[in-house]
Amino acid sequence: MLHFSRFKIAFVAFVCFMGLLATLPNFLSQETLKSWPSFLPHKQLSLGLDLKGGAHLLLQMDSSELRKDWLKSLRGDVRKQLRDARIRYTGLGQTKQLVRVKLVDPSKMDEALRRLRTTIPQPLGGPFGAGTDYDAEVQEGPGDTIEVVPTNAGMQQRISGAITSAIEVIRRRVDNIGTAEPSIVRQGNDRILVQYPGLDDTTRLKELIGKTARLTFHDVHPTMTGQEAEQTRVPLGFVVYPDAEDPNYTHVLREIPLIYGEDLVDANPGFDQNTNEPIISFRFNQKAAVEFGRFTSQNVGRPFAIVLDNGIKDDGSADVVVLSAPVIREPILGGSGQISGNFSVQSANDLAVQIRSGALPATLTVVEERTVGPSLGADSIEAGEYAAIVGGIGVAAFMIFAYGLFGIFALLAVLVNLILIIGTMSMIGSTLTLPGIAGLILTVGMAVDANVLIYERIREEMRNGKQPISAIDSGFSRAFGTIIDSNLTTLIAAIVMFWLGSGPIRGFAVTLSLGIFATIFTAFLVTRLMVALWVARQKTRKIPAPL
Amino acid sequence: MFKGVDFWPHDKIFPIMQVRRSFVIASIVVFCLAVGLLATRGLNFGIDFKGGSLFEIQSKSGPVDIGELRAKLGGLGLGSVQIQQLDDPTDALIRFEQQKPKEGESSEKAQQNAAAKVQDALGDDIEIRRTEVVGPAVSGELAWAGVTAVMFAMVGILLYIWFRFEWQFAIAAIVALVHDITITLGVFSILRLDFGLSEVAALLTLAGYSINDTVVVFDRIRENLRRYKKMPLDQLMNLSINETLSRTVLTSGTTLLAVLSIYVFGTEVIKGFAFAMLFGILIGTWSSIFVASPFLLWIGVKRDWSGIAKSDKATAAARP
Numbered sequence: 001m002l003h004f005s006r007f008k009i010a011f012v013a014f015v016c017f018m019g020l021l022a023t024l025p026n027f028l029s030q031e032t033l034k035s036w037p038s039f040l041p042h043k044q045l046s047l048g049l050d051l052k053g054g055a056h057l058l059l060q061m062d063s064s065e066l067r068k069d070w071l072k073s074l075r076g077d078v079r080k081q082l083r084d085a086r087i088r089y090t091g092l093g094q095t096k097q098l099v100r101v102k103l104v105d106p107s108k109m110d111e112a113l114r115r116l117r118t119t120i121p122q123p124l125g126g127p128f129g130a131g132t133d134y135d136a137e138v139q140e141g142p143g144d145t146i147e148v149v150p151t152n153a154g155m156q157q158r159i160s161g162a163i164t165s166a167i168e169v170i171r172r173r174v175d176n177i178g179t180a181e182p183s184i185v186r187q188g189n190d191r192i193l194v195q196y197p198g199l200d201d202t203t204r205l206k207e208l209i210g211k212t213a214r215l216t217f218h219d220v221h222p223t224m225t226g227q228e229a230e231q232t233r234v235p236l237g238f239v240v241y242p243d244a245e246d247p248n249y250t251h252v253l254r255e256i257p258l259i260y261g262e263d264l265v266d267a268n269p270g271f272d273q274n275t276n277e278p279i280i281s282f283r284f285n286q287k288a289a290v291e292f293g294r295f296t297s298q299n300v301g302r303p304f305a306i307v308l309d310n311g312i313k314d315d316g317s318a319d320v321v322v323l324s325a326p327v328i329r330e331p332i333l334g335g336s337g338q339i340s341g342n343f344s345v346q347s348a349n350d351l352a353v354q355i356r357s358g359a360l361p362a363t364l365t366v367v368e369e370r371t372v373g374p375s376l377g378a379d380s381i382e383a384g385e386y387a388a389i390v391g392g393i394g395v396a397a398f399m400i401f402a403y404g405l406f407g408i409f410a411l412l413a414v415l416v417n418l419i420l421i422i423g424t425m426s427m428i429g430s431t432l433t434l435p436g437i438a439g440l441i442l443t444v445g446m447a448v449d450a451n452v453l454i455y456e457r458i459r460e461e462m463r464n465g466k467q468p469i470s471a472i473d474s475g476f477s478r479a480f481g482t483i484i485d486s487n488l489t490t491l492i493a494a495i496v497m498f499w500l501g502s503g504p505i506r507g508f509a510v511t512l513s514l515g516i517f518a519t520i521f522t523a524f525l526v527t528r529l530m531v532a533l534w535v536a537r538q539k540t541r542k543i544p545a546p547l
Numbered sequence: 548m549f550k551g552v553d554f555w556p557h558d559k560i561f562p563i564m565q566v567r568r569s570f571v572i573a574s575i576v577v578f579c580l581a582v583g584l585l586a587t588r589g590l591n592f593g594i595d596f597k598g599g600s601l602f603e604i605q606s607k608s609g610p611v612d613i614g615e616l617r618a619k620l621g622g623l624g625l626g627s628v629q630i631q632q633l634d635d636p637t638d639a640l641i642r643f644e645q646q647k648p649k650e651g652e653s654s655e656k657a658q659q660n661a662a663a664k665v666q667d668a669l670g671d672d673i674e675i676r677r678t679e680v681v682g683p684a685v686s687g688e689l690a691w692a693g694v695t696a697v698m699f700a701m702v703g704i705l706l707y708i709w710f711r712f713e714w715q716f717a718i719a720a721i722v723a724l725v726h727d728i729t730i731t732l733g734v735f736s737i738l739r740l741d742f743g744l745s746e747v748a749a750l751l752t753l754a755g756y757s758i759n760d761t762v763v764v765f766d767r768i769r770e771n772l773r774r775y776k777k778m779p780l781d782q783l784m785n786l787s788i789n790e791t792l793s794r795t796v797l798t799s800g801t802t803l804l805a806v807l808s809i810y811v812f813g814t815e816v817i818k819g820f821a822f823a824m825l826f827g828i829l830i831g832t833w834s835s836i837f838v839a840s841p842f843l844l845w846i847g848v849k850r851d852w853s854g855i856a857k858s859d860k861a862t863a864a865a866r867p
Contacts (some may be wrong), residue, residue, distance in 0.1 A: 050816065058685060060655070060684065200675070202678075203663070203666075206659075365653060365655045365656065365682075366655065366659050366680070366682070367655050367681075367682040367684050367685045368680065368681050368682060368685045369659070369662070369678065369679070369680040369681075370677075370678065370679045370680075371675075371677065371678045372676070372677050373674065373675065373676040373677060375605075375674070375676060376603065376676040376677050376814070379814055380814050380816065380817075383812045383813055383814050383817075384812075384813075386808075386812040387808040387809045387811070387812040387813060388808075390808040390811075390812065391804060391805040391806075391807075391808035391809070394804040394805075394808065395801050395804055395805060398800065398801055398804065399801070400551070401551065401552055402551045402552060402553075402554075402797060403550075403551035404549035404550045404551035405549060405550070405551075406550075406551065407551055434814075434816055434817055435745055435748060435817070435820065438809055438813075438817060438820060438821070438824075441805045441806070441808070441809055442752065442802070442805065442806065442824070444805050445798075445801055445802030445804075445805040445806070446756075446759075446802070448798070448801045448802075449759070449794075449798040449801070449802070452794050452797045452798050452801070453763065453794055453798075456791075456793055456794040456797070459553060459557075460557075460790065463557060478770075481766060482762070482763055482766040482767075485711055485762045485766055486758075486759040486760075486762045486763055486766075487759070488707060489704050489707055489708070489755065489758045489759060489762055490755035490756070490758070490759055492700060492703040492704050492707055492755075493700045493703075493704070493751045493752065493754050493755035493758075494751075494755065495703070496696055496699045496700040496703060496751065497696060497700075497748060497751050499699075500692050500695055500696040500699065501692070501696065501744075501748065505744060505745070505747070505748045508748050508752075509748075512752070512755075545550065546550065547550055547551060547553070
């Protein structure tokens with residue numbers, strides 16, 4: 001066990017050197033790093049939010065809202081298909097789960113079913129998907145009705161797609177807050193995790209990402225007022241929305257918008273030149289500008305409405321308001337305009353950001369929020385440093401007291417161990433969290449254990465009458481199995497933690513696992529190499545008892 | 548050259564297995580107490596598992612006035628609000644439970660609104676250093692993830708030891724592990740300490756540590772089983788425990804030192820974790836000596852290890 005080939009010595013030295021190189025950037029300033037040759041590692045250990053301060057928000061998408069929107073568009077599809085096929089129907093409506101339509105002539109049932117089955121359900125995985133599964137099912141319902149039911153897989157696909165686009169929207173919105181680089185990632189099927197370093201007041205962040213902000217432009221019913229519509233009946237194809245300034249006043253608007261928010265290319269907050277009120281000025285894209293020009297030319301003297309759909313309110317009702325319903329004084333041909341809607345400077349600014357960034361597909365609810373102020377983070381780092389120093393000195397004193405020179409070997413091995421862990425963590429870009437620091441300190445304890453096992457074994461072999469060299473030899477080889485077994489069992493716990501844990505626990509698991517590998521490496525190569533070199537340096541064949 | 552001080556009385560063999568009965572009884576009594584406590588009093592789950600909100604605050608002007616704080620927050624109608632003074636007189640923790648949603652409101656929203664109310668009520672003199680708001684959906688998942696994590700870890704460890712040793716060793720190790728985890732949980736219950744996600748991480752680490760300790764002893768038992776084929780089992784186990792005792796004590800000592808420094812210097816966030824580890828190391832050391840081996844003796848082990856020894860040698864020879 002005490003013989004080291006040159007190749008092996010070179011290997012150990014190489015690994016230690018690489019570890020050192022990878023650890024080094026953490027102790028250098030950014031300026032020094034810039035002048036560093038490009039072939040050397042540059043990456044510094046990134047600190048977790050619990051250490052540097054910041055906000056952690058877990059958002060969940062409201063799938064019922066998504067389903068409602070989907071059913072609404074399915075309803076439109078059914079209407080169009082039946083109309084194109086000249087199949088007469090009554091009572092086309094949607095429940096929470098499905099769209100149902102009743103045929104006037106039951107003998108057309110087969111034809112209607114065939115028509116809808118070939119047009120409505122889309123194969124999963126997009127139009128080019130190879131699968132045989134569809135996102136919706138068309139089935140015969142009770143009493144000459146046809147039901148269109150979204151499948152679970154179809155719903156999952158919707159949610160998944162909505163999350164992907166929501167992540168993009170959030171990224172664009174959040175970029176307006178500050179300079180830090182937030183991480184926005186999908187978590188599970190219907191959740192998004194937003195981590196924003198350095199931010200400890202989440203009010204504005206939540207304000208910006210909590211609203212769907214779907215802007216639409218609608219034609220207003222020519223004669224009917226909101227009051228009349230409520231007293232009689234809302235005409236087919238029209239909807240009633242409340243006014244933003246006065247919730248008691250309502251507007252009757254055509255349900256299908258003239259122009260969608262997606263067709264706005266720019267939106268900026270500003271002030272009205274006459275009233276000095278905060279407004280939002282916007283520009284349409286080419287297509288929408290033409291459309292809007294045509295509409296306003298034909299409808300001079302009549303109002304149109306700008307509607308803001310913000311998903312659902314706290315109490316579960318729809319949060320849709322008419323921001324403004326200006327009367328068209330002259331055709332608007334330039335493709336730009338302004339919205340005045342009782343804004344504050346802040347709300348005009350936020351809404352402009354939201355319009356620019358696009359609408360969220362559905363409302364996002366905050367299901368978990370954690371923030372750490374920068375001062376607390378700094379305190380944590382300081383506390384971690386204290387703990388490491390005091391714990392380190394304590395362990396070092398203990399080891400030198402118990403094992404003398406070999407204790408120093410063990411401490412050097414532990415140092416290499418720490419360098420390897422920190423170096424690897426810097427290289428793979430993992431983050432150091434507070435539990436991670438605890439993991440590091442615990443690793444020191446475990447790494448010491450490996451050496452204790454070896455040294456106690458050497459002492460035992462010598463008590464049993466072996467000569468120092470053979471005692472050292474069998475001490476290492478006998479302790480090997482024990483160290484492997486005991487470390488691998490801990491590794492199992494660490495892997496489970498990584499697999500099932502989230503955030504900070506994962507950080508802990510990463511450090512612990514790396515620590516276990518580093519411990520096995522250092523105990524079996526670094527400590528042993530130092531001991532072997534010590535033995536080789538002894539001039540006499542009969543070396544003194546080392547322990 | 549300084550060889551270090553070997554302070555352990557190696558020539559003294561402690562008759563641990565002879566007096567094992569009293570230790571085992573002590574362990575059983577404490578274990579039953581812990582189970583009873585957990586069944587009746589339960590754990591003081593933190594907001595990770597129960598849902599709710601937590602604020603760590605710091606007063607900008609001198610020590611924080613808990614009475615005033617209580618008066619401020621009591622009127623918000625948030626149910627029971629716990630306010631706890633921290634070590635530093637300017638610091639305090641505010642905690643309140645999962646809010647009941649109003650008509651039509653989602654429980655997540657209710658929680659967010661309550662947290663916003665508290666933030667407003669605290670005013671400018673108080674800096675909010677840390678907030679945690681966990682809604683019911685997530686807390687349920689986190690609790691489930693915690694339970695499955697501990698379960699899977701145990702199964703993994705069981706399989707590994709079974710594979711490396713024999714099934715009797717695996718069962719004995721798991722018994723010791725269940726003993727450690729249950730008693731640690733019992734201590735959390737009796738002291739009403741907050742039990743959250745990081746405490747689960749501590750439990751898993753303690754599981755790893757305790758198993759580590761147990762495996763070292765078992766390893767020696769296995770070795771001695773090959774060496775002393777005729778020695779009575781209790782004597783053989785006693786010998787194995789004694790041979791590894793100096794290592795057990797030394798390692799526990801160094802690890803304890805490391806964890807103790809985390810406990811002493813750590814911030815509020817890590818204290819619970821460090822406490823669980825601190826206690827876990829003590830109980831883990833105890834169980835590897837006084838629980839695992841007596842249990843192994845009780846269920847018995849296979850005595851003929853010659854075949855396995857041979858195959859082990861074969862693999863050792865195959866190793867370069």
